[in-house]
Amino acid sequence: MKMLIGDRWVDKDDKIEVRNPYDDSLVDTVPSGAVEDVEAALRAAEEGFRTNRALPVHKRIEVLYRAAQIVRGGQEEFARTISTEGSKTIREARKEASRCVDTLTISAEEARRIAGETIPFDSRPGSENRLGYYYRFPIGIIAAITPFNDPLNLVAHKVGPAIAGGNAVVLKPATVTPLSALRLAEALIEAGLPWNILNVVTGHASRIADALVTDPRVRMISFTGGTQAGLEIVKKAGLKKIGLELGSNSPVIVMDDCDLESAIENTVSGAFWAVGQNCIGVQRIYVHEKVYAEFEKRFVSRTRKMKTGRQLDETTDMGPMITEGEARRVEEWVKEAVGLGARLLTGGTRKGTLFEPTVFAGMPEAARLDREEVFGPVVNLYKVGSLDEAIRLANGVRYGLHGAIFTRSLDNAFRAIRELEVGGVMVNDSTDYRIDMMPFGGVKWSGLGREGIKFALLEMTEPKVVCFNL
Template structure:
């Protein structure tokens, strides 16, 4: 059964100047579980890029001085409409990504929160007065700075959180007063289209958001390099991020390019809670999560007990259709990705790793898997797995464990489980990450908090308040008084 697609026509997925349009080429969106076609979208080309950017630029010039209350109203209204259509949005996310329906419902609730946060921050975006008299010669000057929008923002989003990550681009951009050209994931564009439709139904002016669907290789270069695009915000893989950075030219960039999240488990932790949090953090959303648990370093005295409990809980997870309420693990985004994970696991085992649980593939479904005795050179250790696979390591010395945890080139979150405040503070200080979760999984994220990378590839911050600052710039007004 297909989800309700709540934009005017499944094939007319290009939004330009407030009109849903079809193109001469289209592509199908498939349910990863059974590969059945879910819907169809149009494929944009360079000609559509020119139209979309022109539309966005004209909308920005026309509406750049709209009251913040009006921008907030678009976002609040869209949040209310998403709430009313929660089940339709959740089913669409599940169908296009393979995300289990329970996880999809959580994503919709997060999207609602993101939109409401954006609406609130739209009315809080302000500057401050400046003391020009703090330096000689400024005694008769007064003034202030304010935050003003950049202009046209190109936003490119991934498949793993197709709705909420679109909201994390659109919400802050609109709150700051920008216009947007959105390129949703080619594998999972449907829920993002539904979100844009909800904005349109709540008064969003034509051209304020334009949408281009299809294959990024056909038009992304023209989009990111366009001289009228003031900023590119991108969430996705490193290879594509590097191409975007090379093509964008001199403009603002914000990128989140993935991670390889480490967790440290101390022998003074609450073991049941640590195991449960690590299992959830590793396999939530089928492991296709940039802050999902990937490497777990366990103090040796606790290693056997942790490993046994982790295996037992992992083995209980139910794999199957993402549309069933009791499914824990649905399919990956496609069979090709499941085959990649299968290959990485087989390579690690051939290299001496022990397969503890899982290691089985059925089509696009890869069973939740854990290994130990891995080598630092194994892909599952040194690269981002982005799948339902976890590596376990025993350690004796905390400093050595921290060095191993910090060995990955990409990082966003890390975590530590301990009852010792000093240990928690030491790990929080020395983990080379952008966020440390104490007695919690690395995959915890509050949509209001700053979010981004800490190492190579780290460009800017998301999190509504912080993204709005990225998507605006300061403008100073200085007045010289004539007091004589």
């Protein structure tokens, strides 16, 4: 596939091979972008911003609705692209493609709700003859940098509201999964999006990211990825808006009064969805001592039933990790935990990029699996004696994206809601529950700002005050 710069699809002799992580087979190639391609994309985006800013809102709505319909019509093809270039099983990929339709549709709907309000200037003595209002205007060029784990919908989460708000975009998709982003760009152009508004530069971050994030023409950086990369962006960006959705180590609390079967089903799914390569995936489960033994037994039994294998096999529950290097990293962390005394309940072995779903108990605080984001198919069980203890331990890491509690008690639920240091609390659901219209983001080292279409639009627009002295 070719990258999109300005009003043309651009190819280069220097290529990046996109390979299936299951068997390393070649899926396609994309151009390996360079600094000059970023410069060309930014020049095009300057023109694209002038174009989109002048478009009436109903035209932006029309383009986004059409794009949603195109994705819906080609949903199976989009799903197969997601599953072939990435880690998701075909069943997981179909859900992502469906969510992309929702994201584009909500972006269209929110475009008509970018509203201001009147300001009562005469509330201050001496301003009796003044009246006015504020409205929101687009900020300009947005640099969007997206990860591999949701290669379609997370692109839509940045591009959709950016277009709805009247901005232009330079998108840098993940190096290993660029095809879904390019297919979405094709859908938007087919839907009638004017050239130059969206630019997609494929390439290695080491070659092109600095040129993108440091350029003063970029007025906002919207980044989803690792915490260390996010910290580097903050250091280099200069004076511009920054939205960061970073790492996590999501905790779940299981109280003794909960529906245990529901808790087990939801947390197994939450731990191993997308091979655990999920920023809101379940990593730590704090189980009340009264039900711990039963929970552990049934959780491990349910985990052992999961089938790992080829993503496009309809019966596969968990596909490969994105690269063998990532699988080796998880393997190293698992060995470290065992060496420190953690009790391995199931899994823990690797074959190439396939890593067995892995469950630990008795994880020591010194282990990286306890305190850092594993971003792999590993979950830790902990026995706790009270809700106080569970909340204290849940808050004991530097991340705070999502948390969850399973309980029938409203008192327990609202205590967790108040006291968990996270951006979202799921009650009787996994931490990985999300719909695309809700505000999404974290606290502490899990990021800055919020995504979710309405909330991203607030970041991607600014209020302008108008005052008449009559």
